[in-house]
Amino acid sequence: MRQVALTVNGMRHELELEPRELLVYVLRDRLKLTGTNVGCDTSSCGACTVLVDGESVKSCTVLGVQADGAEITTIEGLAANGSLHPVQQAFHDHHALQCGYCTPGMVMAAVSLIEHGEATSEAAIREGLEGNLCRCTGYHNIVAAVQDAAGAMGRAR
Amino acid sequence: MEVFRPSTLDEALRLRAEHPQARPIQGGTDVMVELTFGDARPEALLDLSELAELRGFAEEDGLLRLGAGLTYTEAMQTPLASRLPALAEASRTVGSPQIRNRGTIGGNLGTASPAGDALPPLLAERAEVELASARGTRTMPLAEFLLGVKRTALAPGELVTAVRVRPCEGPQTFAKVGQRNAMVIAICSLAVVVDAEAGEVRAAFGSSAVTARCVVVPLAEAAELPERVVEAASPIDDVRATAAYRRHALRVLAARTLERCLRT
Ligand SMILES: Cc1cc2nc3c(=O)[nH]c(=O)nc-3n(C[C@H](O)[C@H](O)[C@H](O)COP(=O)(O)OP(=O)(O)OC[C@H]3O[C@@H](n4cnc5c(N)ncnc54)[C@H](O)[C@@H]3O)c2cc1C
Ligand code: FES
Ligand code: FES
Numbered sequence: 523m524r525q526v527a528l529t530v531n532g533m534r535h536e537l538e539l540e541p542r543e544l545l546v547y548v549l550r551d552r553l554k555l556t557g558t559n560v561g562c563d564t565s566s567c568g569a570c571t572v573l574v575d576g577e578s579v580k581s582c583t584v585l586g587v588q589a590d591g592a593e594i595t596t597i598e599g600l601a602a603n604g605s606l607h608p609v610q611q612a613f614h615d616h617h618a619l620q621c622g623y624c625t626p627g628m629v630m631a632a633v634s635l636i637e638h639g640e641a642t643s644e645a646a647i648r649e650g651l652e653g654n655l656c657r658c659t660g661y662h663n664i665v666a667a668v669q670d671a672a673g674a675m676g677r678a679r
Numbered sequence: 680m681e682v683f684r685p686s687t688l689d690e691a692l693r694l695r696a697e698h699p700q701a702r703p704i705q706g707g708t709d710v711m712v713e714l715t716f717g718d719a720r721p722e723a724l725l726d727l728s729e730l731a732e733l734r735g736f737a738e739e740d741g742l743l744r745l746g747a748g749l750t751y752t753e754a755m756q757t758p759l760a761s762r763l764p765a766l767a768e769a770s771r772t773v774g775s776p777q778i779r780n781r782g783t784i785g786g787n788l789g790t791a792s793p794a795g796d797a798l799p800p801l802l803a804e805r806a807e808v809e810l811a812s813a814r815g816t817r818t819m820p821l822a823e824f825l826l827g828v829k830r831t832a833l834a835p836g837e838l839v840t841a842v843r844v845r846p847c848e849g850p851q852t853f854a855k856v857g858q859r860n861a862m863v864i865a866i867c868s869l870a871v872v873v874d875a876e877a878g879e880v881r882a883a884f885g886s887s888a889v890t891a892r893c894v895v896v897p898l899a900e901a902a903e904l905p906e907r908v909v910e911a912a913s914p915i916d917d918v919r920a921t922a923a924y925r926r927h928a929l930r931v932l933a934a935r936t937l938e939r940c941l942r943t
Binding site: 566 | 752862
């Protein structure tokens with residue numbers, strides 16, 4: 523067992539972890555933050571995307587012990603004071619989800635893309651989300667939502 | 680499974696010598712997939728991601744030293760992207776943003792897949808690999824480091840610490856053919872570097888031989904490059920494409936990238 527300190531959505535947690543525990547299961551099983559989904563476990567689908575020190579990563583590809591000292595943001599950390607994050611709001615407005623399984627990862631990848639100033643066009647958004655698979659929507663409304671949110675977040679700045 | 684997390688290179692090299700069975704891991708985008716698939720069951724991992732010595736890049740007298748921990752996202756950004764444009768272009772084609780944020784050049788060398796996308800641009804730039812162990816440091820040309828499919832010249836106790844490149848002045852570019860644009864292993868790939876000073880054109884290709892390979896042609900005979908690339912390739916039929924398709928695609932990629940370079 524290994525002593526690890528993680529800051530998740532602004533809250534510090536001290537945990538005893540097995541070295542082989544994946545970050546995604548630390549979030550889901552230990553911290554009960556079950557918004558982050560697991561779709562494949564092999565780094566393909568992007569459902570498990572979270573932000574580690576501001577960068578989007580697939581949390582099924584990171585060991586919990588490797589995140590020692592890191593700041594992590596999950597889907598649960600986006601809404602502030604009861605109002606949705608602009609990307610969440612845009613997904614709602616544009617019907618950018620059907621079953622919703624891909625949505626937490628998709629939203630986190632989109633937040634990272636917008637925050638890094640890379641959601642500059644439809645093509646750039648499609649390219650930036652290529653690590654996130656959706657089996658329902660056909661992506662059209664997701665891209666529209668991200669474009670809308672990028673505009674809203676740009677105006678808010 | 681034990682996970683060692685050294686915080687200095689010296690400590691890492693000591694652990695490497697003491698625990699030869701511990702698998703090095705940097706971004707983990709290859710290692711973790713092997714672990715979750717059950718393809719690999721190492722007794723221990725040697726996590727190199729905390730080592731400041733392996734991060735980022737430095738330049739001294741025109742010699743660039745890319746740390747083994749340099750990520751694709753970093754290789755895509757200025758100023759590195761303007762010094763090594765073909766490597767930046769290749770980096771843009773790797774996986775997705777999440778993979779590029781964690782995946783490293785050192786990990787691509789460690790995996791030594793014939794399809795490794797960082798390899799052709801580095802080979803075409805005549806890159807050298809810096810290897811360190813508790814015994815000391817040595818360098819060797821990347822072309823000699825890559826021995827075969829997932830086989831390298833890494834000796835027991837050694838780690839890749841950096842890649843050294845002296846970027847040449849002429850134009851360079853990279854192109855890749857895959858089954859679709861995103862998240863696929865290359866069917867074939869090719870980087871071209873026009874080295875005006877040396878009076879030659881170099882092309883390195885991936886996914887068409889047991890390792891990525893480099894071909895050199897005098898600048899005056901640049902038109903022969905596509906044919907020379909095809910001669911140097913020994914592609915196989917696999918699930919992604921046939922050998923014949925790969926030869927054809929290599930010829931097209933070589934002609935296209937060459938034209939792009941010589942036109943500018
Ligand atoms: C979804 C997905 C898409 C991908 N797409 C691409 C792609 O388009 N193109 C491509 O080339 N690759 C691709 N890859 C593979 C992978 O991302 C790259 O090979 C990457 O460069 C590996 O770097 P890493 O730091 O994650 O390596 P790790 O997984 O940490 O290590 C890889 C190997 O290198 C060894 N190693 C690591 N560091 C060192 C060191 N310093 N010294 C000695 N040995 C070391 C490890 O033991 C291991 O064998 C993809 C992977 C995934 C999961
Ligand atoms: S669960 Fe992590 S990428 Fe699919
Ligand atoms: S909404 Fe169902 S997978 Fe995307």
